[in-house]
Amino acid sequence: xxxxxxxxxxxxxxxxxxxxxxxxxxxxxxxxxxxxxxxxxxxxxxxxxxxxxxxxxxxxxxxxxxxxxxxxxxxxxxxxxxxxxxxxxxxxxxxxxxxxxxxxxxxxxxxxxxxxxxxxxxxxxxxxxxxxxxxxxxxxxxxxxxxxxxxxxxxxxxxxxxxxxxxxxxxxxxxx
Numbered sequence: 001x002x003x004x005x006x007x008x009x010x011x012x013x014x015x016x017x018x019x020x021x022x023x024x025x026x027x028x029x030x031x032x033x034x035x036x037x038x039x040x041x042x043x044x045x046x047x048x049x050x051x052x053x054x055x056x057x058x059x060x061x062x063x064x065x066x067x068x069x070x071x072x073x074x075x076x077x078x079x080x081x082x083x084x085x086x087x088x089x090x091x092x093x094x095x096x097x098x099x100x101x102x103x104x105x106x107x108x109x110x111x112x113x114x115x116x117x118x119x120x121x122x123x124x125x126x127x128x129x130x131x132x133x134x135x136x137x138x139x140x141x142x143x144x145x146x147x148x149x150x151x152x153x154x155x156x157x158x159x160x161x162x163x164x165x166x167x168x169x170x171x172x173x174x175x176x
Contacts, residue, residue, distance in 0.1 A: 038079035038175040043139070045072040052162075053151055064147040067106060071144040071169070075136065079175035082113060082133040085142055086126035086172045095165040096154070098122050102147040103169075105130055110140070119147055126172060133176075144169075 049071055053063040065071075077083035087103060094101075102119035109115040110132020120127065130142045156163040 036078065038077070038081075040077040040079065040083045040173040040175040041075065041139075042085075042171060042173040043074040044171060045074060045141070049146075050164075051146070051148060053148075058151055061151050062147050062149040063151065064145065066145040067143050070146050072141055073144070073171050074139045074141050075173045076139045077132075077136045077173065077175045080135050081176045082110060082131060083136060083173055083175045084113075084131040085129045086174065087122070087129045087144065088124060088126050088170050088172075089122045089167045090124050090170055091168055094167045096148060096167045097150070098124065098167075100148055100150045100153065101167060102149065103127075103129065104145045105142055106145060107140075107142045110134055110136055119145070122167075122169070129171075131176075 049065070051063045051065060057063040073085070075083065075085055089098060089101065099121050101122045103122050104116050104119045106117070107115060107130055109130060112133025113131035114128065115131075116127065116129050129144065154163070154165050
C-alpha cells in the first residue's frame with residue numbers, strides 16, 4: 001500500500017506543477033458601490049465683523065457693508081436638487097433691533113435657485129438668503145450685504161472709545 005501511495009502523490013504533484021497556464025485564472029471582477037447621500041458644507045469666512053459709522057453714515061442714518069466687504073460664507077453641496085443658504089439672528093436679547101438690521105446678497109443664485117436681492121429685516125427664524133436647484137460641487141462664496149439703519153437709536157457715552165452693539169447671525173445650509 002505504501003508503494004502505491006508514493007507514486008500516486010508524485011504523479012499528482014507533477015500534474016499541479018506542470019499544469020498548462022491556460023487553465024490558471026487571470027482575471028476577476030468585484031463590484032464596488034458608493035452609497036452617496038446628499039450633503040452640504042458651510043464655511044463662515046468672517047467670524048467677527050464690525051461696522052464703524054462715519055459722519056456721512058450718520059447723515060444717511062444708516063451704515064452698510066456690501067459685496068466682498070460684507071459677511072462672507074462658502075458653501076457646496078452634492079445634492080442633485082440643490083441647497084438653500086439660510087440666515088437668522090436668534091439672540092435672546094439682540095442689541096441691534098432686528099427691524100434695524102437688514103440683509104441681502106448680490107451673489108447670483110444657482111441654476112433654478114433664488115437670492116434675497118433687496119434689503120430685508122433679519123428675523124429670529126431662518127430666512128432664505130441664497131439657493132440653487134442644482135448640485136454645487138465646488139465651493140461658492142456668498143456675500144451678505146449688511147445695513148444697520150436708525151443709527152441715532154444706538155447711543156454712545158461721550159468718553160474715550162465707542163459703545164458696541166452686537167448681534168450674532170447664524171448661517172445654515174440645507175441640501176434639498
